[in-house]
Amino acid sequence: MIDGYAKNGCYKEALMTFRKMWLNEDVSIDQHLLCSVLCACGGGNAYNVGRCLHTFVVKLGFELNVSVMYCKIGDMDSGSRLLETDSTRGTNIVSYTSLIDEYVEADQIDKALTIFADLKRKNIEPNEFTFSSLIKACANQASLEQGVQLHALVFKCNLNQDPFVSSVIVDMYGKCGLLDHSIRAFNKISKANEYAWNSLMGVFAHHGLGHEAIDVFNKMLVQELEPSAVTFINLLNACSHSGLVKEGLSHLDSMEKVYKITPRSEHYSCVVDLLGQAGKLEEAENFINKMPFEPNAYAWCSLLASCRKYSDQKRGELAAEILKKLEPENSGARALLSNIYAKEQQWEDVRSVRKTMKDENVKKLPGYSWVDVDNKVHVFGVEDWCHPHKKEIDLKLDSLLSKIVEAGYVTDTDSVPLDLEYDMKVKVLHRHSERIATAYAPIHLPIGKPIIVKKNIRVCVDCHSAIKLISKVEGRKIILRDNSRFHHFADGSCSCKDFW
Ligand SMILES: [Zn+2]
Ligand SMILES: [Zn+2]
Structure with missing residues (x-):
């Protein structure tokens, strides 16, 4: 729970929970827990608490380091320097993994890999968390070569059957474009858990294989695995990329009724995309207006993109107007609107969109x-x-x-x-x-x-x-x-x- 709070930016809640645990519960404290607490100290700028905690941690005899805290407050170089100079603390895989995690979160994969190389140089055995973090980064950046090298090391370290590591490997190959490799990696998992199934479903969604994703969902049910909110995001995305409107709507309907999962805004946005991409623009707009909460920019952006696809100028203008209020810096929305005008050769309108962008200093995202x-x-x-x-x-x-x-x-x-x-x-x-x-x-x-x-x-x-x-x-x-x-x-x- 502390880790969950810390990772989601609820630093105060993380520290309060730790305090409560510390005072009232007879629970043993390990390095993973202390790492999460130090993360919360860093993220919440509770620098003094962190320092006290660190002294205490050393007294307890844990080889934990404070670099995590530096990282959270954005000073990652100090963090890694500390790790470098402190020989006693610098031999701890938990510390290394935390630092790698921070670099990955900050999209600095090269630095994360440098830390990883350092770790290997010192003969410190990476664990399942180290690999999960790095392979996830390779997936997000679609760095296939690095991902393949890490996959080989996973085998060497005998972690290929770890449920989390194998799930991120499935995801990594999928995100790098190698659908066959991804399926093969999935088939090699001896007992796939829901993470692995979700990864595979996500890969099928991403590659536009709607029917295959639905098939995975049905197989999950046969295995008596519980679908989660993530399962349904993947499933709805898959339906949207394949134009499976009827199937998508029925899955959204079953979420609450059958599986007792309350749909979140992401699920609703997927359905806006599903309807819009299939050309059902009026239904998509009605669906947005009937959402049980304030529709987010993603939903309007999906609608706008569909309006461009089907040249619905009026509805597109409305979506763009709302988006301008929700996300004034969103250059993508303006670009979509000017595309709608351009298609109709309304050059005056195109120029006017461009002029407002210039006046409001909104920069077009270069492709x-x-x-x-x-x-x-x-x-x-x-x-x-x-x-x-x-x-x-x-x-x-x-x-x-x-x-x-x-x-x-x-x-x-x-x-x-x-x-x-x-x-x-x-x-x-x-x-x-x-x-x-x-x-x-x-x-x-x-x-x-x-x-x-x-x-x-x-x-x-x-x-x-x-x-x-x-x-x-x-x-x-x-x-x-x-x-x-x-x-x-x-x-x-x-x-x-x-x-x-
Ligand atoms: Zn295509
Ligand atoms: Zn092109």
Whole structure:
């Protein structure tokens, strides 16, 4: 409970619970507990309490360190320095894992890996928490190479049957785009618990495999495993990515009635997406208005995205207006709105959205894509990107364009929300970051190896059709992960069957 409080930012509650436990209960105190309490001290800026506690901890004879506390107050370098200089405390795996955890939470995976390397140098055996934390980070950043290396170490340390470690491995392969590896990792778990099943369901959802996700859900029930709130988020997401409206609505209905789980705002948002993506915009709007609590920005953003997909200008304007109040800095919402106008060629309105953005100092999120080649991440933006192989990439892009044109590619100029001449639009689209990444990878990847491209924002309609054909003319599988889901391109078509 203390750990739960500390991890969710309820530091005062964590400390109060610890105090109560300390005074009233006859419970033994271990290092994990003290680490959580120190985290709460750091997070709640209870620096003095932390210091007292630390002195006390040393007296108790625990080799715990205070670096966790430094990390929580944002001074992670002091934390790791302390760990480095203190030889007695620096041999504790709990301390190391806490520090790794903090770096992972702060999205500083490189530093987390440096700490991990240090730990190996000192011959300290990592435990299941260390691996879970690091592999989760690899999953979120889709760092496949690192993830694979960690997976090998998991085997070496005999932790491959640990239920938490194996669940994050399933998740990691899924998030890195390797669906088969993920399923294989799941099948190797001798007794999968609900975390593992949830991971697998999440992977299917992410890859747009709605029916498979529902299948996993049914199998969970057969195994008499309790579905959780997370199970239903995965399930509803899966239905949404596959257009399974009827199934999704019935699962939402059963949550409370059958499984006694009260749906949270995330569940409702998934349903808004489910209805909107299937073109049921009126139902989606009614659903938002009938939600038992204030709809969040995510729900309105989903509706707005669906309005753009189905060119519903009126409803889109309404959603954008509400979003502007909820999240004034949300540049994505403005971009979606200007896309709706651009599609109708209302350039005056496009300019006006852009002007308000400029006046209110809202910056457009730049799109970029990245691809792993030779153990290195190569990042490409739309403009001003530089790369030692720029010339080669430009040539490859041009040759790909002529090949796909021959195969029937027609530019979808609606994908450029700018008032430009046709040729200019073609030029702009031709240099979208996902296309540059797709062109770069085959120059250096062995023949037959699939190309895995990641993008920070949604792939555009034109790139989607272009990459379909690139997969055909190149004879390669191309896996693209954008901020919403995975697309698996092969032989001229995509796994999403153009529903996304
Ligand atoms: Zn594009
Ligand atoms: Zn697709």
